[in-house]
Amino acid sequence: MEEETHRSTTNNPFEIAQHQIDIVAKRMKIDPGIIEIIKQPKRVLEVSVPIRMDNGQLRVFRGYRVQHNDARGPFKGGIRYGPQVNLDEVKALATWMSMKTAVVDIPYGGAKGGIICNPKEMSSAELERLTRRFTSEISSIIGPLRDIPAPDVNTNPQTMAWIMDTYGAVAGIAEPGVVTGKPIALGGSLGRNEATSRGVVICAREAAKVTSTKLEGSSVAVTGYGNVGYNSAWLAADLRMRLVACSDSQGAIYNPDGLDARKVGDFKARTGTVKGYPGARQIPIDKVVELDVDFLFPCALENEITAANAASVSAKIIVEGANGPTTPEADDILFESGTFVVPDILANAGGVTVSYFEWLQNLRREYWTEQEVNAKLEARIVKAFREVYELSKKETVHMRTGAFMLAVGRIASVMQQRGLFP
Numbered sequence: 001m002e003e004e005t006h007r008s009t010t011n012n013p014f015e016i017a018q019h020q021i022d023i024v025a026k027r028m029k030i031d032p033g034i035i036e037i038i039k040q041p042k043r044v045l046e047v048s049v050p051i052r053m054d055n056g057q058l059r060v061f062r063g064y065r066v067q068h069n070d071a072r073g074p075f076k077g078g079i080r081y082g083p084q085v086n087l088d089e090v091k092a093l094a095t096w097m098s099m100k101t102a103v104v105d106i107p108y109g110g111a112k113g114g115i116i117c118n119p120k121e122m123s124s125a126e127l128e129r130l131t132r133r134f135t136s137e138i139s140s141i142i143g144p145l146r147d148i149p150a151p152d153v154n155t156n157p158q159t160m161a162w163i164m165d166t167y168g169a170v171a172g173i174a175e176p177g178v179v180t181g182k183p184i185a186l187g188g189s190l191g192r193n194e195a196t197s198r199g200v201v202i203c204a205r206e207a208a209k210v211t212s213t214k215l216e217g218s219s220v221a222v223t224g225y226g227n228v229g230y231n232s233a234w235l236a237a238d239l240r241m242r243l244v245a246c247s248d249s250q251g252a253i254y255n256p257d258g259l260d261a262r263k264v265g266d267f268k269a270r271t272g273t274v275k276g277y278p279g280a281r282q283i284p285i286d287k288v289v290e291l292d293v294d295f296l297f298p299c300a301l302e303n304e305i306t307a308a309n310a311a312s313v314s315a316k317i318i319v320e321g322a323n324g325p326t327t328p329e330a331d332d333i334l335f336e337s338g339t340f341v342v343p344d345i346l347a348n349a350g351g352v353t354v355s356y357f358e359w360l361q362n363l364r365r366e367y368w369t370e371q372e373v374n375a376k377l378e379a380r381i382v383k384a385f386r387e388v389y390e391l392s393k394k395e396t397v398h399m400r401t402g403a404f405m406l407a408v409g410r411i412a413s414v415m416q417q418r419g420l421f422p
């Protein structure tokens with residue numbers, strides 16, 4: 001929470017999300033009342049999560065579930081754990097989920113959850129108790145037709161298994177569709193684990209097409225080497241792109257001759273960090289976004305590219321695996337310098353797209369092959385990319401504004417047709 005107090009207001013993710021909606025509201029003929037509704041989450045739940053630590057001590061954590069908008073379908077979005085989590089971050093992420101599900105046109109709204117904690121210092125048993133108690137605290141507002149959580153930063157299929165089990169125990173029903181990103185044996189979908197990264201790499205390929213950039217042999221820098229960063233790195237390597245740098249919260253490595261994405265992943269799995277990987281130079285973490293590369297995949301947290309460093313970014317194409325890595329001021333600087341940015345709400349929508357496929361499989365009690373999942377994902381992302389690209393060209397705006405125009409337009413049109421209760 002300390003970080004929060006030192007953060008300048010322009011880097012407050014929720015203010016940024018609201019500002020992004022204001023930008024498109026000015027360009028579109030939408031009832032200002034509807035814009036007012038979309039700028040605030042529909043529901044915010046803040047809970048205390050008391051658990052017994054392994055040493056017998058009782059500790060109380062803060063948790064949040066923010067439900068932003070459900071005009072287009074049930075609330076949907078991940079749950080993250082981390083010391084940096086705060087309510088405004090979760091509100092922003094929930095807002096971006098509503099935009100994301102609208103951009104790829106899946107019948108969901110947007111939500112997000114988070115718990116302020118340091119998962120790296122907690123045992124698996126403590127994380128299980130934390131997850132189960134949090135689930136019981138939010139169980140009255142989640143459900144397969146209400147709000148469907150999924151993994152995000154520092155949560156994974158195991159976390160989803162605990163949520164599903166606790167929800168089942170509390171609600172008295174065995175329903176796998178209450179969460180997505182589950183282990184396969186519990187009703188998870190093949191392809192979900194790499195889905196966000198598949199979307200990132202598909203967007204990189206489409207961006208290369210429209211900017212006449214050669215994909216083969218192109219250089220890539222990745223920030224964040226978690227699920228999204230790591231899988232994006234090796235999937236890019238499969239397309240003969242060349243990973244030259246990557247980072248995590250502890251360090252960054254660089255080798256202009258190329259890094260083996262999978263070997264770096266194995267090294268991190270063993271040591272906990274990419275730092276110290278042999279055959280690469282250590283560089284400061286914040287220098288990765290400034291490297292002279294063809295592609296930059298920011299896959300860490302918010303506010304990586306800001307007014308302070310946007311002018312130093314040399315990448316030709318940025319594909320945002322993370323949510324909110326670029327601030328609005330940075331967007332303008334990048335647009336002027338001709339950097340092509342594939343915005344988060346399109347670039348990382350592959351995850352929630354396959355979450356939707358997982359949920360459909362759960363509700364129908366039928367299961368698809370990985371090829372089927374990947375082919376359906378590819379079609380959705382390519383279609384969304386084309387729609388955003390065409391709209392941003394027509395409106396002479398950058399891809400983020402194009403994506404927000406598409407999303408806000410879709411959400412507002414449904415809200416208009418549904419009308420207002422009572």
Ligand code: GLU
Pocket residue numbers: 076077078079148149150151152153180181323348349351352353355
């Ligand atoms: N947490 C992921 C995101 O930010 C996935 C959400 C989901 O699958 O519901 O998009």
